[in-house]
Amino acid sequence: MGVDGDSGVWVQEADFDIAHLQRELVARAGDAGAVATFTGYVRKNNASREVHTMELEHYEGMTESSIAAIVEDAAARWPVLAARVVHRVGRLRPGEQIVWVGVAAHHRDAAFTACEFIMDYLKTSAPLWKRECGPGGDAHWVAARRSDEERLLRWDVSGESRAE
Amino acid sequence: MLVVRFFARVREELGRDVLEVPWTDRVADVDSLQEHLCTAYGVHWRRVLAQDNIIRAVNRAVVHGNSPLDDGDEVAFFPPVTGG
Numbered sequence: 001m002g003v004d005g006d007s008g009v010w011v012q013e014a015d016f017d018i019a020h021l022q023r024e025l026v027a028r029a030g031d032a033g034a035v036a037t038f039t040g041y042v043r044k045n046n047a048s049r050e051v052h053t054m055e056l057e058h059y060e061g062m063t064e065s066s067i068a069a070i071v072e073d074a075a076a077r078w079p080v081l082a083a084r085v086v087h088r089v090g091r092l093r094p095g096e097q098i099v100w101v102g103v104a105a106h107h108r109d110a111a112f113t114a115c116e117f118i119m120d121y122l123k124t125s126a127p128l129w130k131r132e133c134g135p136g137g138d139a140h141w142v143a144a145r146r147s148d149e150e151r152l153l154r155w156d157v158s159g160e161s162r163a164e
Numbered sequence: 165m166l167v168v169r170f171f172a173r174v175r176e177e178l179g180r181d182v183l184e185v186p187w188t189d190r191v192a193d194v195d196s197l198q199e200h201l202c203t204a205y206g207v208h209w210r211r212v213l214a215q216d217n218i219i220r221a222v223n224r225a226v227v228h229g230n231s232p233l234d235d236g237d238e239v240a241f242f243p244p245v246t247g248g
Contacts, residue, residue, distance in 0.1 A: 040248055056247065057172050059240060062224035063247075087247060099248055119248060127221075127240075128247025129172035141173045144217075144244035 007068035008083055011058060013090040015097060021084060022102055029081035029104035036111035038119050040099040042092050046142070052135045056089045056098070059127035063087070070121045074103070077117070078110040085118065087128065117155055123148045166191060166233060168201070171242035177212045178205075187235040194220055195230045197239060217244050 008028075010016075018039060026032050042054050071083045086100045101118050105111040130142040166185045175181050191197045198220075202210035221240040222231050233239065 058247070059169070059171055059221075059224070059242065062221065062240070065224055123245075123248035125226075125245065126247050127171065127242060127245050129243065130246045131172070141176075141243070142246045144246050 007064070008071060008085065009064050009067045010084075010086045011060075011063050011067075011089060012086065013088060015088070016086045016100060018097075018100060021086065021100060025082055025084050025102045025104050028084075031106065032081055032104035033106045034108040034111040035102060035104045036108065036115040037100065037102040038115055039097055040119075042094045042096050042098055044094040046132060049132065050134055051094050051132050053133045054092045054094075054098075055131040055133065055139075056092065057129045057131065058087075058089045062127050063089075066126045067122055070118050070125065073121070074114040074117050078105070078114045079107075080105050080110060080114050083114065083118065085122070087122075087126070089128070120148070120151045120155065124152055165235065166197065167238045168197070169238065169240040171240065173243045174212060174218065174241050178209060187233070187237075191233065193230050193232050194222065194227060194239060197233060198241075213241060215243075218242070219244065 018037070022035060022037060026035060042051065044051055067085050067087065071085060074080060074083060080103055082104045084102045088098050092098060101115050103111045103115040103118065105114070131139055132142055133139040166187050167182065168185055169182050170178050170180055185191055185197065185200065191200050198213055202213060219242050220227055222233065223238055
């Protein structure tokens with residue numbers, strides 16, 4: 001299980017407490033005037049298939065370092081005071097939290113924008129893979145979505161640092 | 165020694181998650197390593213690793229195109245990512 005307190009990135013099987021994470025983020029930021037957060041959840045249905053469980057596989061070590069690089073990139077682009085990312089791996093059920101991104105800044109513009117940037121980039125470059133299992137035990141790997149790739153174009157992200 | 169890792173659909177299709185390949189000048193770059201694996205493990209591996217959306221990483225950083233390998237490097241093959 002990867003834990004990197006310095007980079008503010010956690011990849012873990014355990015669930016997380018959003019209120020605790022946000023308090024810790026604000027404390028670390030020092031003088032935050034704005035915090036923007038994003039939370040992703042497992043849906044009951046995906047691509048018209050019922051989801052019984054979702055398994056998240058990842059590349060330990062690279063997941064942490066690639067998300068940390070995204071956070072650093074965001075902090076270089078916008079005046080971010082502090083940022084945190086938690087991503088769960090292992091077996092999850094519909095309704096469970098998968099990912100949390102929190103960004104603290106003096107003003108809301110930087111907080112909103114950096115939070116969205118981190119999430120967009122995470123979806124297309126962090127080495128994580130979802131496998132959905134249906135109620136009958138049928139399982140399949142979730143396919144990457146072109147729309148996620150297209151969202152990256154808004155950020156003028158160089159192809160050198162992307163995962164595909 | 166090179167450590168070679170496979171993830172997600174690629175891991176499942178190959179039936180292997182990790183293997184070690186002795187480092188020699190015949191596997192001194194990612195393309196040569198991939199060709200070595202396809203020759204050693206057969207047509208099924210060639211078909212899986214030849215899929216054009218396969219991503220390759222060296223020492224936990226994605227590489228685009230061919231990339232040199234040194235003794236002790238870790239190489240990974242995986243499909244497009246779907247986290248978040």
